[in-house]
Amino acid sequence: MAANSLRKLFSVALLLAPLLAGEGAIAEVAVPALSARVTDLAQTLTDEQRSQLESRLTQFEAQKGAQVGVLILPTTKPETIEQYAVRVQEEWQLGRAGVDDGVLLVVASEDRTVRIEVGYGLEGALPDAIAKRIIEEDIIPQFRNGDVYAGISAGVTRMMAVIEGEPLPPPQRKGRASQARINLDWLFPAFVLLLIGRQLLTAVFGRFVGAGLSGAMLGIIAWLVVGSLFVALLVAFLVFVFSLSSGIPGRRFYRPWGGGWSSGRGSSRGWSSGVFGGGFGGGGGFSGGGGASGRW
Amino acid sequence: MKRFIKLALTVIVIASLSGCGYNALQRADESINAAWSEVINQYQRRADLIPNLVETVKAFAAQEKDVLLGVTEARSKVGSIQVSPEMVNDPAALAQFDAAQGELSSALSRLLVVVENYPQLKSDANFRDLQAQLEGTENRIAVARQRYIRSVQDYNVIVRSFPSNLTAMMFGFDTKPQFTVENEQQIQQAPKVDFGSE
Numbered sequence: 280m281a282a283n284s285l286r287k288l289f290s291v292a293l294l295l296a297p298l299l300a301g302e303g304a305i306a307e308v309a310v311p312a313l314s315a316r317v318t319d320l321a322q323t324l325t326d327e328q329r330s331q332l333e334s335r336l337t338q339f340e341a342q343k344g345a346q347v348g349v350l351i352l353p354t355t356k357p358e359t360i361e362q363y364a365v366r367v368q369e370e371w372q373l374g375r376a377g378v379d380d381g382v383l384l385v386v387a388s389e390d391r392t393v394r395i396e397v398g399y400g401l402e403g404a405l406p407d408a409i410a411k412r413i414i415e416e417d418i419i420p421q422f423r424n425g426d427v428y429a430g431i432s433a434g435v436t437r438m439m440a441v442i443e444g445e446p447l448p449p450p451q452r453k454g455r456a457s458q459a460r461i462n463l464d465w466l467f468p469a470f471v472l473l474l475i476g477r478q479l480l481t482a483v484f485g486r487f488v489g490a491g492l493s494g495a496m497l498g499i500i501a502w503l504v505v506g507s508l509f510v511a512l513l514v515a516f517l518v519f520v521f522s523l524s525s526g527i528p529g530r531r532f533y534r535p536w537g538g539g540w541s542s543g544r545g546s547s548r549g550w551s552s553g554v555f556g557g558g559f560g561g562g563g564g565f566s567g568g569g570g571a572s573g574r575w
Numbered sequence: 576m577k578r579f580i581k582l583a584l585t586v587i588v589i590a591s592l593s594g595c596g597y598n599a600l601q602r603a604d605e606s607i608n609a610a611w612s613e614v615i616n617q618y619q620r621r622a623d624l625i626p627n628l629v630e631t632v633k634a635f636a637a638q639e640k641d642v643l644l645g646v647t648e649a650r651s652k653v654g655s656i657q658v659s660p661e662m663v664n665d666p667a668a669l670a671q672f673d674a675a676q677g678e679l680s681s682a683l684s685r686l687l688v689v690v691e692n693y694p695q696l697k698s699d700a701n702f703r704d705l706q707a708q709l710e711g712t713e714n715r716i717a718v719a720r721q722r723y724i725r726s727v728q729d730y731n732v733i734v735r736s737f738p739s740n741l742t743a744m745m746f747g748f749d750t751k752p753q754f755t756v757e758n759e760q761q762i763q764q765a766p767k768v769d770f771g772s773e
Binding site for chain 2: 365410411471475567568572
């Protein structure tokens with residue numbers, strides 16, 4: 280039995296090894312961090328052009344709610360532009376969560392390929408055939424003339440016009456839903472464990488130490504189950520406070536703060552929650568390969 | 576005290592259910608179902624495009640009977656396969672489905688090669704729209720397949736790895752078959768290199 284499960288473990292390791300190794304070996308083009316609506320990695324746009332596009336897209340989002348993103352990069356090789364665009368959109372998540380009203384325009388200037396990746400929610404307004412026409416009639420003619428900005432601008436204009444006609448939920452003022460999806464499976468068992476464990480521990484160790492210990496334990500459990508240090512620390516802290524403030528009055532000692540030792544797992548580690556700061560982020564929209572691509 | 580122990584045991588069982596991957600297994604299983612529905616959906620979308628496409632091509636290139644017939648036949652073969660969510664557990668059914676769709680793919684690509692000889696057809700607005708839709712759908716199929724493969728992979732890793740494999744064994748979760756690479760046989764054969772004899 281032991282040998283069997285050991286072999287199983289080994290086979291899993293074998294199974295995973297090529298995957299892990301393969302990820303490094305293929306060397307795909309990395310998805311850039313999303314910090315603005317217009318990301319120009321190929322330095323094709325002037326600052327003025329970039330900010331102009333940016334402000335038009337910002338205004339459009341404020342008005343209509345849909346997020347349109349532009350990414351210009353030299354090459355997507357070894358992937359096709361379709362594969363790359365899907366990966367970018369999986370990471371950027373343009374469009375609002377649930378509405379999926381995001382559009383991504385990718386231009387690979389050295390490959391001379393362009394793609395419009397359409398979120399699920401806009402596949403009705405911007406079906407493949409329309410996306411293809413926008414690429415062939417508005418974008419590519421300008422690209423052939425060597426004017427990348429004019430092509431992108433014309434494409435964005437027409438996309439916005441098309442989306443304008445689509446009834447979408449109105450934009451919200453500060454409506455960025457919290458992106459953390461907290462897994463609540465642990466809540467019930469943790470709560471029951473807390474009720475029992477707290478009594479036991481406070482009975483044995485006294486109030487303060489008992490509360491600290493139960494906080495630490497539940498924090499560790501939460502960490503193992505949820506896998507997020509932030510949630511674990513939160514749980515540890517809440518349990519500690521809860522244990523301390525309720526239950527039988529402590530018989531052993533009740534010392535006011537000042538001993539200098541901190542609660543459960545309250546190390547002074549600063550946690551960074553997510554990537555804020557750039558001022559722009561995807562709203563949680565999804566796409567599934569809809570849209571069109573072209574080359575010039 | 577006895578009640579206490581009982582309660583503690585219950586708690587441990589509950590805690591270990593979510594800790595030992597039971598919920599993760601359920602979640603992964605469900606995400607496979609969702610990914611599979613998407614795959615079927617997109618293949619269906621492609622099948623729905625074909626009658627229109629064949630009609631349009633026929634109007635300009637009626638003499639390409641063989642190719643058109645090939646597409647129609649492959650389409651009806653695809654349509655005759657009973658698609659069900661249970662297919663994800665059946666390697667044979669999955670392979671059959673995959674083979675039929677693969678045949679339709681190659682019939683379609685033959686059609687698109689032939690189309691190159693008909694400039695009038697190529698510039699027809701209706702045909703161009705259809706072609707854009709077909710391209711978009713093929714891409715959607717590729718994305719849906721990739722996501723399906725990824726979800727099966729996630730699930731299989733949970734089923735096989737410790738300690739969730741114990742949970743999987745206990746509740747009868749088995750690994751699921753993957754899509755196979757179409758030309759596996761060819762890939763497995765080492766290419767013959769002949770430098771010519773001196």
